[in-house]
Amino acid sequence: xxxSLAVYSAPHSSQAAASALRFxxxxxxxxxxxxxxxxxxxxxxxxxxxxxxxxxxxxxxxGWQALQQQHxxxxxxxxxxxxxxxxxxxxxxxxxxKPAANLAAGFELAGLGQLADAVAQSDRLxxxxx
Amino acid sequence: MTKxxxxxxxxAPYGNALAxxxxxxxxxxxxxxxxxxxxxxxxxxxxxxxxxxxAGIGQKSLQRNLQALPLFGVExxxxxxxxxxxxGLDLExxxxxxxxxxxxxxxAALIATYDSVLSF
Numbered sequence: 555x556x557x558s559l560a561v562y563s564a565p566h567s568s569q570a571a572a573s574a575l576r577f578x579x580x581x582x583x584x585x586x587x588x589x590x591x592x593x594x595x596x597x598x599x600x601x602x603x604x605x606x607x608x609x610x611x612x613x614x615x616x617g618w619q620a621l622q623q624q625h626x627x628x629x630x631x632x633x634x635x636x637x638x639x640x641x642x643x644x645x646x647x648x649x650x651x652k653p654a655a656n657l658a659a660g661f662e663l664a665g666l667g668q669l670a671d672a673v674a675q676s677d678r679l680x681x682x683x684x
Numbered sequence: 685m686t687k688x689x690x691x692x693x694x695x696a697p698y699g700n701a702l703a704x705x706x707x708x709x710x711x712x713x714x715x716x717x718x719x720x721x722x723x724x725x726x727x728x729x730x731x732x733x734x735x736x737x738x739a740g741i742g743q744k745s746l747q748r749n750l751q752a753l754p755l756f757g758v759e760x761x762x763x764x765x766x767x768x769x770x771x772g773l774d775l776e777x778x779x780x781x782x783x784x785x786x787x788x789x790x791x792a793a794l795i796a797t798y799d800s801v802l803s804f
Contacts (some may be wrong), residue, residue: 560802562702595705635705666712673800674688674718681803684695684702
């Protein structure tokens with residue numbers, strides 16, 4: 555079955571972001587397809603390369619990046635929600651004249667159309683957080 | 685076959701960004717010819733109250749987003765009557781703008797008729 559996930563919660567604030575990662579791993583392990591993960595609202599913070607949790611806590615960013623490399627996942631961060639919350643790619647940071655960029659490797663910024671497309675293309679959309 | 689999509693609007697209008705960003709997602713999908721139906725439930729029914737003036741707390745009004753829905757092909761919105769009753773509201777108390785509101789007693793039955801559900 556073809557899945558897409560929508561993630562609305564920041565990492566380390568609620569269990570939702572961690573549950574999304576575990577659900578993604580589980581469905582891929584079961585042989586399902588993951589069409590896209592769309593990070594929206596506070597979920598855009600999952601795409602920040604600057605998170606640095608203590609060593610005895612789960613590093614969600616490393617988890618997403620490992621899964622992305624292994625399965626060539628489409629990890630999309632909503633560009634409008636990300637601009638509001640300070641998650642910027644190199645090109646957005648220079649366009650908006652901000653001092654730094656922090657979009658993590660393996661993630662990309664794109665518009666809300668990618669959420670609509672994920673709904674259209676997937677058998678199931680599963681939402682985490684909000 | 686085009687999928688039937690329902691967007692749940694569950695959040696009060698200014699306490700959580702999901703209220704605004706949910707409506708923005710609905711409008712973006714509609715601009716791509718994927719028109720979702722809307723169901724206002726839980727605290728989401730507060731989004732429909734008239735005469736909101738959120739400028740006092742430094743917020744933009746959601747009413748403009750709601751009024752834009754018909755321009756994008758959203759012809760009506762469902763409202764959960766249980767959620768209204770729990771909050772001491774009725775349909776007459778809500779803003780009757782260009783978006784006709786349809787009361788729904790059994791939200792679960794309505795949700796079950798859709799192919800995909802966006803939850804905001």
